[in-house]
Amino acid sequence: MSIKTEPMVVNIGPQHPSTHGVFRMRVTLDGERITDAEMVVGYLHRSMEKLAEERTWTQNIPFTDRMDYLAAMTGNLSYCLAVEKLAGIDVPERGQYLRVLFAELQRIASHAMANGTFVNDCGAWQTPLFYMFREREKILDLFEMVCGARLTLNYIRIGGVAFDLPDEFMPQLQALVDELPDRMDEYDSLLLDNEILLMRSRDVGIVSPELAMNASLTGPMLRGSGIAWDIRKADPYCVYDRMDFDIPVGHQGDCYDRFLVRMAEIRQSLRIIKQAMAQLPPGPFAAQVPLSLRPPAGEIYSRIESPKGELGFYLVSDGGPTPFRWHVRSPSLINLSALREMMVGQTVADAIVTLGSIDINVGEVDR
Amino acid sequence: MPATKSISGPQLAERISGAVPDAVEETADGWVQLRPQSLVDVCRYLRDDREIDGRYLNSVSGVDKFDYFEVAYHVTSLSHNHTFALKVRADHEQPEVPSVVPVWLGAHLQEREIFDLLGIRFTGHPDLKRLFLWEGFPGHPLRKDFMALPGGEHPGLQRFPKEEPGQWGGEARVD
Numbered sequence: 001m002s003i004k005t006e007p008m009v010v011n012i013g014p015q016h017p018s019t020h021g022v023f024r025m026r027v028t029l030d031g032e033r034i035t036d037a038e039m040v041v042g043y044l045h046r047s048m049e050k051l052a053e054e055r056t057w058t059q060n061i062p063f064t065d066r067m068d069y070l071a072a073m074t075g076n077l078s079y080c081l082a083v084e085k086l087a088g089i090d091v092p093e094r095g096q097y098l099r100v101l102f103a104e105l106q107r108i109a110s111h112a113m114a115n116g117t118f119v120n121d122c123g124a125w126q127t128p129l130f131y132m133f134r135e136r137e138k139i140l141d142l143f144e145m146v147c148g149a150r151l152t153l154n155y156i157r158i159g160g161v162a163f164d165l166p167d168e169f170m171p172q173l174q175a176l177v178d179e180l181p182d183r184m185d186e187y188d189s190l191l192l193d194n195e196i197l198l199m200r201s202r203d204v205g206i207v208s209p210e211l212a213m214n215a216s217l218t219g220p221m222l223r224g225s226g227i228a229w230d231i232r233k234a235d236p237y238c239v240y241d242r243m244d245f246d247i248p249v250g251h252q253g254d255c256y257d258r259f260l261v262r263m264a265e266i267r268q269s270l271r272i273i274k275q276a277m278a279q280l281p282p283g284p285f286a287a288q289v290p291l292s293l294r295p296p297a298g299e300i301y302s303r304i305e306s307p308k309g310e311l312g313f314y315l316v317s318d319g320g321p322t323p324f325r326w327h328v329r330s331p332s333l334i335n336l337s338a339l340r341e342m343m344v345g346q347t348v349a350d351a352i353v354t355l356g357s358i359d360i361n362v363g364e365v366d367r
Numbered sequence: 368m369p370a371t372k373s374i375s376g377p378q379l380a381e382r383i384s385g386a387v388p389d390a391v392e393e394t395a396d397g398w399v400q401l402r403p404q405s406l407v408d409v410c411r412y413l414r415d416d417r418e419i420d421g422r423y424l425n426s427v428s429g430v431d432k433f434d435y436f437e438v439a440y441h442v443t444s445l446s447h448n449h450t451f452a453l454k455v456r457a458d459h460e461q462p463e464v465p466s467v468v469p470v471w472l473g474a475h476l477q478e479r480e481i482f483d484l485l486g487i488r489f490t491g492h493p494d495l496k497r498l499f500l501w502e503g504f505p506g507h508p509l510r511k512d513f514m515a516l517p518g519g520e521h522p523g524l525q526r527f528p529k530e531e532p533g534q535w536g537g538e539a540r541v542d
Contacts, residue, residue, distance in 0.1 A: 041498065045500065050509055211472075214471060215471075216424050216474075229445050235371035299439075301428075312425060312441075314426060314441070316430055327426075327429075334476060334477065341472075
């Protein structure tokens with residue numbers, strides 16, 4: 001005897017603790033198995049690309065803070081690099097080192113947040129999340145010290161950075177760099193062989209290397225599938241070509257591999273920070289940039305490796321004081337391209353874990 | 368450390384002309400402009416060719432250039448570490464571009480985004496509908512002639528005028 005079943009549509013989100021923002025999924029279920037998954041976004045759409053066309057090149061920097069608000073520094077950096085390439089502005093060496101230093105601090109903060117919430121989604125309730133928050137908090141204190149803001153930083157400007165380091169910055173950063181490896185060892189021993197985490201995330205949400213490449217996945221999503229591609233190595237910007245670091249990769253592209261890649265990247269970022277601290281040269285930290293910047297007519301596609309992946313800006317200038325077109329290639333949105341392929345065939349509980357491992361930021365998905 | 372090289376437009380156009388005849392419309396230093404009808408063939412050739420290996424689509428961007436729309440595709444080869452850019456033009460009245468989703472799955476959401484904000488129809492897209500805005504939203508906001516907001520061409524730089532009763536639909540309010 002066979003039981004007649006009907007597919008059922010379940011709506012997850014937009015207000016749901018596991019969707020990390022106002023993200024909504026419509027999943028079709030056959031029993032416990034997912035047969036179709038569709039994402040519905042736009043709840044946080046602020047039409048930044050249109051707004052940016054009415055503001056000057058410099059006035060657009062704060063928009064980049066508000067895209068990925070957990071990694072505002074890399075948003076600033078990507079946009080400023082694109083404008084500098086378009087306008088032909090050279091950044092002094094100290095400015096470049098400070099950019100690398102803060103971009104890597106931001107990567108640690110963002111990955112700590114991503115892994116903390118991911119482990120939370122897996123069912124290791126709250127404790128790892130708050131451990132990770134503790135490290136992130138110290139980094140945000142450093143940001144506050146240097147620019148007065150903790151989330152929407154607006155620190156990296158066209159031509160350099162906004163302020164030089166205050167005197168008390170370096171000792172506090174040194175203290176963080178000294179204690180973080182021990183903390184990471186502690187988290188590794190707590191989490192890497194953790195039964196809950198392994199049961200929930202091993203062999204879940206597998207992305208094959210072919211799918212990862214075809215669906216334009218970036219960042220830890222791409223590297224978790226075993227493709228060693230990092231724009232910091234492949235197309236170095238700022239002074240990353242002087243830094244010595246490795247690209248961690250996963251083996252089978254499941255959620256656990258993406259978690260491991262992020263954990264390993266925190267350690268690599270720490271290595272880069274140490275080198276940047278040692279090599280930090282004296283001198284000016286920003287170039288003189290005219291207040292009414294008018295880049296020559298033309299277009300540029302410039303990209304960096306943000307914590308979420310490839311953050312690119314496609315800027316078109318008509319020689320005026322405002323951008324003609326201001327397009328963001330946001331990694332959070334494009335990492336969702338393979339959502340259906342990842343979800344179909346899994347259970348609902350696995351869907352939550354899979355979404356957590358993508359590490360989206362809805363501010364950047366919707367813009 | 369080798370930085371990413373970009374394949375120059377004329378160089379790429381020569382390769383494309385060898386494989387798909389009569390596909391190139393115009394070339395410049397940084398990009399190749401293709402005829403819309405041969406876009407998918409060219410993209411498939413560039414993806415599968417061993418020497419070009421354009422298997423990784425970085426970004427799809429649409430631009431409103433007043434008289435026409437332009438869609439730009441930025442592609443990278445992860446194995447050879449080089450990039451190139453393709454462009455395609457669409458008519459302003461009836462903008463239509465063939466979809467490259469059969470070639471690169473990564474274009475799926477980006478083409479939906481461009482359809483939503485610029486109103487370019489991607490023919491052959493498996494699920495073409497608005498991404499951010501709701502069905503029934505009037506117009507496409509990233510078009511340069513999008514005048515739905517009060518304030519005309521510079522809605523952000525002026526004070527927001529008082530709304531007319533019933534301007535956005537619904538009942539007129541009587542205070």
